[in-house]
Amino acid sequence: MPVYQAPLRDYQFILDELLHIYQQNELQGFDEIDPDLVDAILQGMADFTTEVMLPLNSVGDVQGCKLVDGKVVTPEGFADAYQQFVENGWPTLTCDPAFGGQGLPEVVGIFATEMQTATNMAFAMYPGLTHGAYSAIHTHGSDALKNKYLSKLVSGEWTGTMNLTESHAGTDLALLRTKAVPAAEGYFAISGEKIFISAGDHELAENIVHLVLARLPDAPEGVKGISLFAVPKYRVNADGSLGEANSLYASGLEHKMGIHGNSTCVMVFDGALGELVGEPHQGLRAMFTMMNQARLGVGVQGLGVSEIAYQNALAYAKDRLQSRALSGAKAPEKAADPILVHGDVRRMLLSQKAFNEGARALVGQQALWLDEAERHSSPEKAKVASQLAALFTPVVKGFITGRGFNACVDAQQVFGGHGYIHEWGMEQFVRDCRISLIYEGTNGVQALDLVGRKLLSDRGAAMQHWSELVTAFIKAQSSNPKMQPYVGALMECAADLQKASTYIATNAGSNPDIIGAASMAYLELFGVTALAWMWARMAAVALDAIEQGTSDNAFYQSKLKTADFYMAYWAVQSRSLRKQLELSSEMLTSVDESIF
Known part of the structure; x- marks a missing residue:
């Protein structure tokens, strides 16, 4: 195990x-x-x-x-x-x-x-x-809805789900067909079928509260006609006790590549009674509260599975004996050297370590921005934090899951043939992590969101706020000679990101398809730069701790060495990503379909 x-x-x-x-x-x-x-x-x-x-x-x-x-x-x-x-x-x-x-x-x-x-x-x-x-x-939700459901959801006595996807619609929620018809006493009868519903049915809790997107009879076309409803598996009586079963059920379980322990259901609602969450036709706004929470959680999935995969790959690399180091035996008393001595194994492991620790710091920063948006005593600072959190949501979800999956594959590779065998657990990590690139909006959708909505909206206000934070850090550290390797690498990443942003803003007006063609490279470039920012900040903290004298010198030295590797191996990718974006985006939009 x-x-x-x-x-x-x-x-x-x-x-x-x-x-x-x-x-x-x-x-x-x-x-x-x-x-x-x-x-x-x-x-x-x-x-x-x-x-x-x-x-x-x-x-x-x-x-x-x-x-x-x-x-x-x-x-x-x-x-x-x-x-x-x-x-x-x-x-x-x-x-x-x-x-x-x-x-x-x-x-x-x-x-x-x-x-x-x-x-x-x-x-x-x-x-x-x-x-x-x-x-x-x-x-x-209304006060009545909160009083009805929240204490049980908070305690975990009841669980919850989100029901968005329909087989014909997928990401395009404008196409959804599930209907909500007014019923007695403020309820609505919900009818339709949803697919890919994680935790859709199970016996873990006594009730399941489904949040379901559906259309009212007078709903306008498109996403402006979507409402959100709370539809419990068992109806809730006035005193809070459970009543009769609602008219909904799981008609099937999806047969999946991974996450087998979670019940991914096809859910059928056959006149099930539910209550409106928020205002009519404003369901997408309410659902995005849940989706943004979920997207942060999915980003953390990419990090978490990458971390356990790395830990096991590292333990295996220290224990597994295979060949000798090219420079001579490192464990002459043994039949062969541990594979940790080999350069490519070190590359894979150190790449995983640099990613995991950088991504963990970025996730922490994102969570702190969310706290500031909700809790800050200054409305102005709370607004800035909210804008920054919105800007980074597709980065946390898209970049961390993409690179986290790659890290799991590298960890599996460290095991060689044993990584392909179930008993070691590595192939499960790869299979489980793979879904994180797909659900809660595929990473392609996250890239489109980053470029189409976040970069180009609000006249770039959120991007400007982040640029000011990066610039202020660089200015504060520019006089410290020990920080120059980190500051210099961060400056190069930031410059490449700025040039890429300018390229998109300049060309998207005349050719909107540029946004889609450039978006994935831009997401990768943004993520590389964001982690460079986090690693430069962590290097500054580590240097200060060492200079002040610390009893945990090994920890801070490890941080500096890992920061060195990130800047040498990861941060330098910013230039190639920028060139890729600039040289291929227009080509992608203009190539004739006949070549496919």
Whole structure:
């Protein structure tokens, strides 16, 4: 069975020294947290995930979910593990105290999520989707709807889902056909079929609250005619108790490449009674609250699975004996050297390490922006944080999952033939992680969102805010000679990103197809630059700690060496990505279809 060691020291570094969360006095509720509390919470999650969730990861993969007599049965051990999850209070971490939550910042909760996805991605999706449903109702629901559902969703006694996709529509929600017809007492009868519904049915919780996109009879065409409805598996009585079963069911389970332990269902709604979430015809706005939460979570899936894959590949590389180092034997007392001595194995492992630690810092920054948007005492600063979080959402989802999957493949490669065999766990990591590039909006959609909506909207306000942060950091560090390798590499990345942005803005007006043709290279370039920013910041913190004198010198030296590698191996890709974008985008838009 694969092993896992939660990166608790890295969490401490990011939260305390990089993001300074214990000095965020302008953020409501941050004065209630301290290092001891946060460390205890993350340690508790580390214990739970390694002792309870990790042993079930392979079980879930082998057994999968089953549809028996119209009901979904999850793999052996999942139900007991979920009850422990609820009894320990883990679903409540970042939820509103008014509904039984602990009110912790998102920047703390996001690392608890990473540990869950690293140890058992399929299991982690059940509470993850519930949190998304909670967020949508909490933000857009009426007081009556909140009082009806939120306390049970917060506690985990009930779970939640999101029902968007229909077989003929996919990403194009304007084509959805599910109908909502007014019924008695403010309810609506929902009828239609949804596919790819993660956690659509199961026996883990006593009720499931489905959030369903549907059209009212008077709905205008397109996305402006979509409404959102809360449709429970079992209807809820006035006193909060469960009533009769609603008119909905799972008609089938998808046979998937990975995440077998999560029940991906075809859901049929046959006049099921539900209630409106938010205003009529404003369902997409409400659903995007859930989707943006989910997109951050999916980005964390790419990171989490990449991290556990890396840890196991590293352990294998230290143990596996194969050939001798080209420069001579490094372990002459053994029959061969550990494969860690070989240059290409080191390249793969160090590339994974540099990605994981950089992505973890970026995820933490994104979560802190979300906290600032919700909790900052200054409305102006809260707005800026909201704009930055919106800008980086497609980057966190698209870039981190894409590179995280590549890291899993590299980790599998380190194992050689054993990486292709189930018992080592690596091929499951590859299969599980692969979906993260597809669902919650494919990475191609994320790239389009980044370029078409985020880069070119609001006259580039969000991009300008980030540019100011990068420029301020470079200015502050420019006089430090030890920081020059990091500052110089960051400046080159930033310059390439600026040139690419200018190219798109200049050419998109006359040829809008440029946006689609350039978007994926732009997403990659943006992600490479964003991680260069994080690594330069981490290098500055590490240098300062070493100069001040630290008892953990090895940790900070490791940070500097990994930063060196990132700048040498990853950051230099910015120029090739920019040239790729500039030289191929117009060609892609003009090539005749006959050549395909």
